[in-house]
Amino acid sequence: MATALAPGLTTAPPLYGLVLAGGRSTRMGRDKATLAYGDGTPQLERAMALLQRHVTHAYVSVRAEQSAEPVRARFAQIRDTHENIGPIAGLLAAQARHREAAWLVLACDLPLLDEATLTRLLRARDPARTATAYRSSHDGLPEPLCAIYEPRAREPLCAYVTAGKQCPRKFLLSVDTLLLDEPNPRALDNINTPGEYGPANQTVIGEHAIQPRNLTVQYYALLREQAGRREEALQSSARTARDLYAELAARYPFSLTPEVLRVAINAEFADWSTPLKDGDTVVFIPPVAGG
Amino acid sequence: MAAFHFTRKPIDTQALRMGLADPACGGYATFEGWVRDHNEGERVRGLEYEAFEALAVREGERILGEASARFGIAHAACAHRLGELAVGELAVWVAVSAAHRHEAFLACRYIIDEVKHRLPIWKKEHYVSGDSGWVNCERCAAPAAHTEALSPPGRHAHKHGS
Structure with missing residues (x-):
């Protein structure tokens, strides 16, 4: 599919990938990155495998003290440079590392994320917009943690954080985000608690059995x-x-x-x-x- | 000839009519749908029909069976053209024979309405302007909610065509 380019751009910016694994997993009570689904694959590994099919460079976003954890240590890492601002910290650090790149950002706790959802996002990507994201099937708001942020998102995001804000959904609402409908309404369910983990794991096991x-x-x-x-x-x-x-x-x-x-x-x-x-x-x- | 059939050649209504002859019938009703030279403000130069034949023939036979059961008619038949048709050509033909005219008219109307709503048949209009479009599909395509998208599945026929 042809994508429209901003004036002056002759090709779309290169797309790099980032899986966010810097969270504290407070509600789950266990490290979500290493949580195993289906055949026992840690979900960080699963998310990286999905991402690596689509980008030339894929990184894991971590906090400094997490970098030696064995699952995270298998992958190229980008360490957070800001503390206590939530998932935006990972993206800010990645944008600072590679200013020329657009970033496909995935949360590591999306066990139901499927290839169709990722492919549709990539096909629909519009580099002339600040970001391309899905509209949540639950509340209609942007899903910031399965989204593409163009290089032009860097400056408004820095300004947003400098102004003391840190909600990535509100950031996407504040810029000219291209919003898409999800092909699979459960694909972006994020799994935060032990009570959610069991049913989600059963779904993943069911998919593997097919x-x-x-x-x-x-x-x-x-x-x-x-x-x-x-x-x-x-x-x-x-x-x-x-x-x-x-x-x-x-x-x-x-x-x-x-x-x-x-x-x-x-x-x-x-x-x-x-x-x-x-x-x-x-x-x-x-x-x-x-x- | 099965009671419902597709054909790529002109429909021979005289030959088909003989299949409904019955000494017990006093009423015979037909409907013919012709290719019209305009639709929704566009001047139409011709049409192209395409069908998912395996399913359309089964569903067409079911519709004829329903008409027999509902209206107590003696015989019913339907033929539908496929391929390219010019303005004025016969696109669809429905015929019913029954003891009396009342049930023949009702059954004929029932059959053409159901055929238009239920059969997997698609019509591409070629316009005098040089443009073309799949009827009932092009306006469904917009991502914005369209009243059409709220119709129950399979109920997309509009008040145009035959």
């Missing part, structure tokens, strides 16, 4: 034109047609949202939440106009 399935997708009318094909065979670990559409919408410039589509599985109308099986043929049905 082997990629062989699916056929057929496209008609507007979707056929936007996908540039009539049919494709693919492997996907999407659990439902809804997940599959989110995955495909991250790949193709689909203009239709699931709300206006119907779905058919094996040539019968189906529910969006029907589990997909190996060998299924899926068709997304744009608004019809027979007769």
Whole structure:
């Protein structure tokens, strides 16, 4: 997808990645970066693996006293230069280290973050804006900890902190942030307490249990034109047609949202939440106009 | 010939009519949808129909079955064109035969309304201006909430076309 550039910019600024692992995990009572999900992978490691697929340089943001912790010590680190200002400290330190870079910032405590959510953010990125972020499916406010901050965000962010403010959501509201709808409304649920950890871990285990399935997708009318094909065979670990559409919408410039589509599985109308099986043929049905 | 079918050739209504002949029927009603030369302020030069045939044929047969069950008619049939059509051409044909005219009219109306709402068929309009667009899809595409997006799934047909 072509991205608009600010006047004077001929290419988008390089994108670096930052996973924030400098928190104190007070409510969890255990270090969230090392908390294991699914097959036992610490969530910092999982977040770094997701990030590294998309950026040339990926760093972990840490406080100085955390730098020797074994999971954090596996990765390139950027140490906080400010204390007690929350997650903004990590971004400020990263921006100071590489002023020329845009930063894809991820919290380390997003165990349900998926590839489709990250891909959509990257595709929609507009370097002419100060930031690109999701609108929370819970309260409609910007999600600052799965977002892209352009180099032009550095000065207003410094001014914001100098003025004694530290809420990253309000910062995004104060600048010309490009806000997107989340393809998966649970992807950015952050998990802060032992009570939230159990159910989230069960969800991650469920996702791991799904082997990629062989699916056929057929496209008609507007979707056929936007996908540039009539049919494709693919492997996907999407659990439902809804997940599959989110995955495909991250790949193709689909203009239709699931709300206006119907779905058919094996040539019968189906529910969006029907589990997909190996060998299924899926068709997304744009608004019809027979007769 | 199945009661519901698609064709890429002109619909032969005379031949199809014979399939509904029945000595027990005193009423025969048909509806023909033609390609119109304008739609929503645009001058239309022609149309292109595309269908998800496997599902549309099943759903079309279900609609004809529903019409029989609801209105007690003797026979019902529907044919729909696919591919490129010029202004004036016959795009969709519905026919019903029944003992009396009342149920024939009602069933004919029911069938065309359901066909337009439920069948996975799409229509691309080619305008005299050189532009083109998928009917009911282009305006759904805007990210902003549109009243259309609030309709229940599969109820996107508007008051245009045939």
